[in-house]
Amino acid sequence: MRELRVTPIKNGTVIDHIPAGMALKVLKILGITDESSDSTVSVAMRVTSKKSTLKDIVKVEDRELLEKEVDKIALVAPSATINIIQNFNVKQKYKVELPEVAKGILKCGNPNCITNLKEPVETEFTVVSKNPVRLRCVYCERELENIVDAIT
Amino acid sequence: MQFKGRDILSIKDFSKQETMHILKVAKKMVPAAKGKKRNESLRGKVLATIFFEPSTRTRLSFESAMSRLGGRAIGMADPEVSSLKKGETLADTIKMAESYADVTVLRHHHMGAARLAAKFSAKPIINGGDGAGQHPTQTMLDLFTIWTEKGKIEGQKVALVGDLKYGRTAHSLSYALSLFGAKLYFVAPPTLQMPKEVVDDAKVGRVRPKLTSDLKDVIGKVDVLYVTRIQKERFPDPQEYQRVAGLYEVDLGLLEEAKKDMIVMHPLPRVNEIHPSVDGTHHAKYFEQAFNGVPVRMALLALILGAVE
Ligand SMILES: Nc1ncnc2c1ncn2[C@@H]1O[C@H](COP(=O)(O)OP(=O)(O)OP(=O)(O)O)[C@@H](O)[C@H]1O
Ligand SMILES: [Mg+2]
Ligand SMILES: [Zn+2]
Numbered sequence: 001m002r003e004l005r006v007t008p009i010k011n012g013t014v015i016d017h018i019p020a021g022m023a024l025k026v027l028k029i030l031g032i033t034d035e036s037s038d039s040t041v042s043v044a045m046r047v048t049s050k051k052s053t054l055k056d057i058v059k060v061e062d063r064e065l066l067e068k069e070v071d072k073i074a075l076v077a078p079s080a081t082i083n084i085i086q087n088f089n090v091k092q093k094y095k096v097e098l099p100e101v102a103k104g105i106l107k108c109g110n111p112n113c114i115t116n117l118k119e120p121v122e123t124e125f126t127v128v129s130k131n132p133v134r135l136r137c138v139y140c141e142r143e144l145e146n147i148v149d150a151i152t
Numbered sequence: 153m154q155f156k157g158r159d160i161l162s163i164k165d166f167s168k169q170e171t172m173h174i175l176k177v178a179k180k181m182v183p184a185a186k187g188k189k190r191n192e193s194l195r196g197k198v199l200a201t202i203f204f205e206p207s208t209r210t211r212l213s214f215e216s217a218m219s220r221l222g223g224r225a226i227g228m229a230d231p232e233v234s235s236l237k238k239g240e241t242l243a244d245t246i247k248m249a250e251s252y253a254d255v256t257v258l259r260h261h262h263m264g265a266a267r268l269a270a271k272f273s274a275k276p277i278i279n280g281g282d283g284a285g286q287h288p289t290q291t292m293l294d295l296f297t298i299w300t301e302k303g304k305i306e307g308q309k310v311a312l313v314g315d316l317k318y319g320r321t322a323h324s325l326s327y328a329l330s331l332f333g334a335k336l337y338f339v340a341p342p343t344l345q346m347p348k349e350v351v352d353d354a355k356v357g358r359v360r361p362k363l364t365s366d367l368k369d370v371i372g373k374v375d376v377l378y379v380t381r382i383q384k385e386r387f388p389d390p391q392e393y394q395r396v397a398g399l400y401e402v403d404l405g406l407l408e409e410a411k412k413d414m415i416v417m418h419p420l421p422r423v424n425e426i427h428p429s430v431d432g433t434h435h436a437k438y439f440e441q442a443f444n445g446v447p448v449r450m451a452l453l454a455l456i457l458g459a460v461e
Contacts, residue, residue: 112261113262114262114263114267114268115268119241121268137264141263141264141285
């Protein structure tokens with residue numbers, strides 16, 4: 001049985017297997033909570049998945065995700081899969097994956113870090129551990145305490 | 153081992169073997185550092201010193217190191233006024249320095265500043281201290297002092313005393329010492345004890361550091377007493393500061409309980425941590441330690457500019 005809780009989309013992206021409750025973080029990452037956003041989005045929260053655990057699903061019409069957006073999603077929803085829909089079919093499917101270095105997607109939580117001044121660099125964090133996710137700033141060498149809030 | 157063209161940003165960027173090599177080169181630099189031998193291996197080379205924070209020792213010893221190798225040091229009178237106030241980014245300041253010099257030493261109040269500088273400079277950057285972050289050349293001269301005074305670093309019992317919470321010197325040194333297999337004792341009032349991250353880092357060696365708030369617990373055991381300053385600003389109550397600082401003061405009475413060959417080190421400047429009467433004892437090594445900044449920095453400059461291998 002095909003699980004389609006919301007109307008099918010013709011073209012766009014389905015972000016599936018988001019840990020239950022994290023859909024809103026994903027929407028924020030995609031900028032969909034901004035007033036200026038014009039994407040058509042449907043969200044299903046706490047859906048029972050095949051593995052009978054709860055998950056969230058986000059479907060965005062007429063949009064493919066940027067690499068940085070996928071990297072950010074990997075931080076809040078490491079289990080998510082990205083499905084690219086073309087002409088109502090799943091054209092491509094992949095699991096999000098934490099990069100070795102998270103570049104330009106987070107703000108360092110250390111107010112004394114040089115990356116918090118107006119310097120022309122992207123922030124960089126090395127992934128010290130993937131489960132649980134632990135990140136260390138390449139510049140100040142401090143561990144990032146609140147990852148979700150640090151996403152830019 | 154490749155040193156030519158390399159940045160000196162954090163002690164963690166160097167393996168034990170690499171650090172040991174630097175110390176060995178530094179040892180050969182001692183006669184020239186004392187002005188007893190001429191060394192012209194960096195003739196024609198220029199070092200830029202960019203200090204956004206005041207410092208006497210680090211800056212002077214870098215300038216001395218460069219001169220002792222026949223090179224020249226240039227610096228800004230007050231970068232605070234000359235560039236920051238005009239809103240120039242550090243990235244731009246560094247690109248300017250790169251065009252005037254062969255190597256730059258940078259001191260800055262923000263953590264990670266030197267690593268950022270290195271991104272914008274094709275020529276080597278030396279971190280001369282980045283706020284609460286790293287000060288790798290201080291760590292190397294501390295290691296050099298222990299190595300030359302004691303013959304080896306491995307197995308030495310070293311107590312780090314004072315403000316271990318905020319003191320970057322103590323943080324980097326404890327990492328490096330544990331890498332070399334020293335036994336560490338962290339001696340500080342509970343409110344100024346080593347951060348957990350640093351204690352974890354110090355476990356890179358085989359021996360776990362021991363934590364205590366009582367100097368008397370360790371004074372009879374250790375080979376090296378590394379004293380750091382307890383800052384008044386850390387205490388809301390000046391009387392509490394007086395009381396705590398008093399507990400960690402090193403004086404002749406305390407030294408009576410120490411091993412005969414125990415050495416006392418301090419990154420200087422000191423305030424009241426070490427009584428001046430200690431200066432005349434054979435335990436006192438802090439002035440040698442300050443001098444050691446010169447040969448160690450000579451070694452680093454010569455290595456990264458390719459004058460020695
Ligand atoms: N045209 C479409 N419009 C909207 N959503 C779709 C469309 N096609 C598929 N989906 C959704 O995309 C996700 C992936 O679809 P797929 O058919 O690959 O399901 P699946 O076999 O359960 O995949 P998985 O093993 O990743 O769970 C599902 O959540 C599905 O509901
Ligand atoms: Mg499914
Ligand atoms: Zn940082």
